[in-house]
Amino acid sequence: MPAVTIIIIVALAAGELLLHYMRAPSRRVQATTPAKPPADSLWQAPDSISITDGPEGALVRYGQDLIARTGYYFGPAGTIDRRQNGLDCQNCHLKAGRQPWGNNFGGVASTYPKFKERRGGLESIAQRIADCFQRSLNGEAPDSTSREVRAMIAYMQWLGTGVSKGKKPAGSGIAVLSFMDRAADPEKGKRSYETKCSRCHGPNGEGLKDNNARTYTYPPLWGDNSYNTAAGFFRVARLAGFIRYNMPFGADYRTMELSADEAWDLSAFINSQPRPVRDFPADWPDISLKPVDYPFGPFIDSFPAETHKFGPFLPIMQAHQRH
Ligand code: HEC
Ligand code: HEC
Numbered sequence: 001m002p003a004v005t006i007i008i009i010v011a012l013a014a015g016e017l018l019l020h021y022m023r024a025p026s027r028r029v030q031a032t033t034p035a036k037p038p039a040d041s042l043w044q045a046p047d048s049i050s051i052t053d054g055p056e057g058a059l060v061r062y063g064q065d066l067i068a069r070t071g072y073y074f075g076p077a078g079t080i081d082r083r084q085n086g087l088d089c090q091n092c093h094l095k096a097g098r099q100p101w102g103n104n105f106g107g108v109a110s111t112y113p114k115f116k117e118r119r120g121g122l123e124s125i126a127q128r129i130a131d132c133f134q135r136s137l138n139g140e141a142p143d144s145t146s147r148e149v150r151a152m153i154a155y156m157q158w159l160g161t162g163v164s165k166g167k168k169p170a171g172s173g174i175a176v177l178s179f180m181d182r183a184a185d186p187e188k189g190k191r192s193y194e195t196k197c198s199r200c201h202g203p204n205g206e207g208l209k210d211n212n213a214r215t216y217t218y219p220p221l222w223g224d225n226s227y228n229t230a231a232g233f234f235r236v237a238r239l240a241g242f243i244r245y246n247m248p249f250g251a252d253y254r255t256m257e258l259s260a261d262e263a264w265d266l267s268a269f270i271n272s273q274p275r276p277v278r279d280f281p282a283d284w285p286d287i288s289l290k291p292v293d294y295p296f297g298p299f300i301d302s303f304p305a306e307t308h309k310f311g312p313f314l315p316i317m318q319a320h321q322r323h
Contacts, residue, residue, distance in 0.1 A: 033101070033175035033241070042171030042253070043106035045098035046161045056154070059147075063155025066148055068096045070137070071215030073148070078214070080148065084139030085226070085276075086209075091219040092136060092233070094246060097159060101245040101253040106172030109160025120285035125153050135231035138276045171253070174241040177260050179317070183310040184236055189269025192262050196248050197221075205273055222273035229296075230278045236310060237293045239267035268310050292316045 051057045066073060067089040073079055075086030094102030108125060116123040123131075126144040129152055133141035142148045163169055194203075200218040201207055207220035220226045233239045244256060244263035251257040258266070284290045288300050295309035301319050308316070 032178045042100040043104070043163070043169035044100065045095075045104070045106070045159055050161065051158060059151045059154040060158045061155075062147070063151035063153070063158075064096050066152055067093065067155065069215065074133075074137070074139070074142070075214055077212070081142060084133060084137040085224075086215060087137055087219055087225070087227075088215055089132065089137075091216065092242070097156070099246070099252065100171035101173075101175045103174050103242055103246075104172055105156045105159050106163065107160075107168035109157045110163040110165055110167050110169075117286070117289035118283050120282075120289075125156060129153070132231075134280075135278070136227045136233065138226075138228040138231075138278065174238060175245045175253070177237065177241050177244060177263065179237075179311065179313045180261055180264055181312060181314060183307070183312050184240070184264040184268035186265070186269040186272045186310070188262075189265035189267065192258075192266050193269055196258070197266070200249065205270065221270050222275045224276060226275045228276040228278040230280050230283070234271055234275075234295070235291060235293045236264065236267045236271055236295075237291070237313075239271060240264045243267060264311075271309070292320070 051060050070084070070088040070090070071078070071086040072088075074081050074084045076082055076084075077086075078084070090096050092103055093105065095104075097103070097105035100106075108128070112125045112128060113122045115121065116128075119127075126149055129149060130141035130144065133139055201221050202218070205220055205222040205226070207216045207225070208218040209215075210217045227233050233242070240260070240263040243266055244258050244260055245251075245253050248257060284294070287298055290299070292313045293308060293311070295305055297305060299305075299308065301316060303316050303319070
């Protein structure tokens with residue numbers, strides 16, 4: 001390659017980068033997850049070798065298995081109970097809750113029990129697990145004193161080894177994306193879905209059951225067997241943060257394939273499709289603490305439910321700040 005070509009390529013690349021940084025700040029209004037965080041500063045799960053032999057270690061291992069194969073134990077053909085939709089916790093808490101920015105459990109042991117705005121009070125790990133059973137698995141939770149719930153808690157506590165009390169380590173949970181200055185667009189999302197997602201999750205979001213129908217090879221994203229309207233993913237910002245950092249399957253925080261805008265639009269599309277409706281009337285006793293993307297009233301502002309569902313969220317944030 002002649003030197004002059006190389007210089008032109010380098011100059012063009014530098015220009016792109018500069019433009020990117022010039023454009024970025026105007027959109028950065030909430031504290032967001034950096035697009036490419038330094039990988040070595042993120043929380044990493046402890047090594048399995050540190051799970052002890054004996055009864056305590058056995059409980060931790062059982063907890064991990066319950067999280068990885070929840071549908072096998074609790075789904076419609078479950079071996080323990082059959083009051084859930086067949087999803088595995090791991091479908092949404094990737095690698096059994098170990099994946100950086102994969103909705104992992106790195107900050108659970110250190111921060112629970114904690115005050116939850118949705119509950120309007122302190123919440124224990126057992127109660128948080130029950131929340132996901134009732135909302136994300138659209139079912140009922142096993143008793144909080146059962147060996148199963150104790151095992152899941154033991155596993156989460158083991159995952160939190162070395163995280164100081166009160167700290168939520170970088171890379172734990174779900175990434176927070178900057179708000180777009182427009183509403184998320186289900187039509188655009190539908191087009192991305194068809195090219196990038198439907199080959200696994202199915203043209204109707206129905207997923208693909210595995211051979212013995214106990215669990216899913218590809219989990220459903222909407223319809224009767226998906227998370228219900230009270231789940232965390234029914235909030236567009238939550239779903240977008242997960243999708244951007246983890247989908248299409250195989251992408252991760254180091255190799256993201258979707259732009260943030262694409263992730264918002266995909267979430268708008270997925271959350272426009274039919275899914276089980278479940279209402280928990282006691283949620284958000286103090287409505288001023290509701291997140292702006294929570295799509296059900298009552299609201300403290302006069303924006304319609306549609307705006308709370310898809311945005312634009314900035315005007316809502318600004319209206320709240322004026323209060
Ligand atoms: C359909 C997706 C989905 C499934 C399946 C799911 N969860 Fe969750 N879970 C979420 C989302 C989304 C959040 C975060 C909500 C938020 O941050 O607002 C969450 C949060 C949690 C938290 C709190 C994490 C924290 O750092 O505060 C725990 C604990 C948890 N889930 C346990 C479970 C368990 C156990 C199962 C299986 C029985 C499960 N979840 C199944 C989506 C799911
Ligand atoms: C190559 C197959 C594949 C493709 C393509 C793919 N996914 Fe997934 N997706 C998976 C698998 C597998 C899981 C469950 C992960 C696990 O259990 O480890 C998953 C989980 C999910 C979940 C959480 C589980 C749930 O039921 O809600 C969401 C949301 C999701 N994918 C959205 C998307 C979107 C949006 C796209 C397109 C951008 C996409 N996926 C593309 C395979 C795929």
